[in-house]
Amino acid sequence: MSGFQAPRGMRDLFGADAAAAAHVESAAYAAAEAAGYQRIVSPIAEESALFERGIGGSSDVVSKELYRLAPHSEESTPLSLRPEATAGILRAYIQHGMRSAPQPVRLVTVAPFFRHDRPQKGRYRQFTQFNVEAIGDAGPGIDIEVIELGASFLVGLGLRDVEVHFNSVGCATCRPAYAAALTAHFAPIEGELGEVDRIRLRENPLRLLDSKDPAAVRRSESAPSLPGHLCADCAAHAAAVRQGLAAIGVALVDAPRLVRGLDYYARSAWEYLLPGEQGQQGALGGGGRYDGLAELIGGSATPAIGFAIGIDRVVHALQDRGITIGEVASRLVVVCGIDEGSLAARIGLASTLRTAGISARADVSTRKIGKQLEGAARNTAVAVIIIEPDGRLSLRIMADGKQAEPADEASVLRAVAALLKR
RNA sequence: GUGGCCAUCGUUCAAUGGUUAGGACCGUGGUUUGUGGAGCCGCAGAUGAGGGUUCAAUUCCCUCUGGCCACCCCA
Numbered sequence: 001m002s003g004f005q006a007p008r009g010m011r012d013l014f015g016a017d018a019a020a021a022a023h024v025e026s027a028a029y030a031a032a033e034a035a036g037y038q039r040i041v042s043p044i045a046e047e048s049a050l051f052e053r054g055i056g057g058s059s060d061v062v063s064k065e066l067y068r069l070a071p072h073s074e075e076s077t078p079l080s081l082r083p084e085a086t087a088g089i090l091r092a093y094i095q096h097g098m099r100s101a102p103q104p105v106r107l108v109t110v111a112p113f114f115r116h117d118r119p120q121k122g123r124y125r126q127f128t129q130f131n132v133e134a135i136g137d138a139g140p141g142i143d144i145e146v147i148e149l150g151a152s153f154l155v156g157l158g159l160r161d162v163e164v165h166f167n168s169v170g171c172a173t174c175r176p177a178y179a180a181a182l183t184a185h186f187a188p189i190e191g192e193l194g195e196v197d198r199i200r201l202r203e204n205p206l207r208l209l210d211s212k213d214p215a216a217v218r219r220s221e222s223a224p225s226l227p228g229h230l231c232a233d234c235a236a237h238a239a240a241v242r243q244g245l246a247a248i249g250v251a252l253v254d255a256p257r258l259v260r261g262l263d264y265y266a267r268s269a270w271e272y273l274l275p276g277e278q279g280q281q282g283a284l285g286g287g288g289r290y291d292g293l294a295e296l297i298g299g300s301a302t303p304a305i306g307f308a309i310g311i312d313r314v315v316h317a318l319q320d321r322g323i324t325i326g327e328v329a330s331r332l333v334v335v336c337g338i339d340e341g342s343l344a345a346r347i348g349l350a351s352t353l354r355t356a357g358i359s360a361r362a363d364v365s366t367r368k369i370g371k372q373l374e375g376a377a378r379n380t381a382v383a384v385i386i387i388e389p390d391g392r393l394s395l396r397i398m399a400d401g402k403q404a405e406p407a408d409e410a411s412v413l414r415a416v417a418a419l420l421k422r
Numbered sequence: 423g424u425g426g427c428c429a430u431c432g433u434u435c436a437a438u439g440g441u442u443a444g445g446a447c448c449g450u451g452g453u454u455u456g457u458g459g460a461g462c463c464g465c466a467g468a469u470g471a472g473g474g475u476u477c478a479a480u481u482c483c484c485u486c487u488g489g490c491c492a493c494c495c496c497a
Contacts, residue, residue: 005470005487005488006488007488008487008488008489009488059495060423060494060495060496061495061496064423064495065423065495065496084496084497113497115495115496115497117423117494117495117496118423118424118493118494118495119488119489119490120489120490120491120492121489121490121491122497123495123496123497124497127497128497129497130497196494212493212494283496283497284497285497286496286497308496308497309497310496310497311497312497313497314497336457338456367451368455368456368457369456369457369458370456370457370458371451371458372457372458373457373458373459374457374458374459375458375459376458376459377458377459378458378459380459381458384457384458386456386457388456389456394457396457396458398458401457401458403457
């Protein structure tokens with residue numbers, strides 16, 4: 001016994017879990033590609049500085065949770081495992097001059113990300129995200145498209161009660177005034193706040209709105225409202241997004257305290273939530289408009305919007321609700337044989353079947369035919385082909401146990417094809 | 423990162439400060455040598471790791487590792 005186990009917060013997926021994850025991932029790609037989004041596969045690691053500038057060096061994600069790779073030499077540029085997708089994708093957009101492509105550039109990726117966080121169900125150190133980014137359009141039409149895309153993906157999987165919580169966080173024009181008003185509102189009770197909230201008061205007052213500290217919660221109730229402080233442009237944008245989504249049947253839940261911590265976010269911010277779940281379990285994903293990010297990482301000003309949905313959480317939600325996914329009726333044919341001497345022939349015939357588009361595997365054991373049939377049955381095979389000692393083939397249909405008289409390969413192949421067509 | 427609960431074959435449950443830690447499922451072999459998921463009979467398989475207390479530790483204590491929950495953060 002080696003005693004090795006998977007690293008903390010990182011999982012082996014196999015059997016039904018792997019099938020479910022694969023199914024959700026395919027559904028994600030299918031949904032986005034059907035909407036004209038192109039796949040992007042970007043590196044699993046980027047320069048650490050990209051995340052430090054793009055996400056914010058003081059954020060938890062960067063300051064505490066980043067997997068920093070040990071440099072190979074002193075001259076090496078420090079790299080980190082990506083904790084999220086947006087910075088890398090936007091870096092690719094800038095690096096490859098995608099601004100000369102038709103705008104917006106619509107991109108999708110389903111890929112693993114890494115954060116050194118304390119694991120919990122639905123929160124892993126290696127997790128898989130469905131990311132959609134639309135870069136180069138200031139909306140509001142693209143906002144409507146992206147928000148709807150994520151919602152209909154979740155509904156399409158069977159999560160019909162998913163809620164879209166929506167807010168506008170303003171822009172560089174109107175948010176500073178609101179932040180100042182918030183600071184003024186909370187300042188009188190600074191002494192009652194916890195340490196975390198006091199730091200927020202100074203550095204990021206918007207975050208006070210979703211604090212769970214009782215003192216902050218109480219004070220939030222009388223706080224000036226974010227929607228009331230939007231500038232005319234932001235208010236018009238938010239109204240257009242709301243109206244557009246309403247027009248196509250996507251219900252929004254107004255979430256005036258839904259905020260984003262970082263300055264480059266602007267206007268639309270939303271989350272996909274499952275009601276009735278505690279804590280982060282119900283938070284399937286979130287999105288936002290990050291108009292200020294491209295400039296931060298060295299590009300020209302570029303409006304952009306996107307969302308991230310946690311594949312792991314979607315799978316958990318589906319499993320918790322008993323929604324079966326990724327289960328496909330078996331189409332497998334197993335090739336067995338009476339003699340040991342037929343081993344190579346079994347494998348060859350299985351290959352021939354696969355070439356003909358039929359899922360097939362050989363029984364490569366030297367077990368007796370009874371055991372081979374048992375194995376095929378437990379594998380939920382639809383049919384078994386038995387290689388007789390004389391080289392002829394018997395086709396046995398597992399559902400009813402009917403077995404045809406031995407015949408030659410060509411006619412058995414026809415029979416199998418006909419069987420599977422039904 | 424903080425706090426709490428937890429850790430026995432692959433899985434799910436037992437038991438115990440002292441001989442071989444038990445069952446079920448799964449796996450595997452047989453069932454007198456060619457027909458399937460059953461039955462019967464076998465076989466294999468565990469006290470997460472490292473320390474400590476003790477004559478003796480799987481059991482008590484500590485640390486580590488891992489899981490779950492809350493906080494935090496977020497997907």
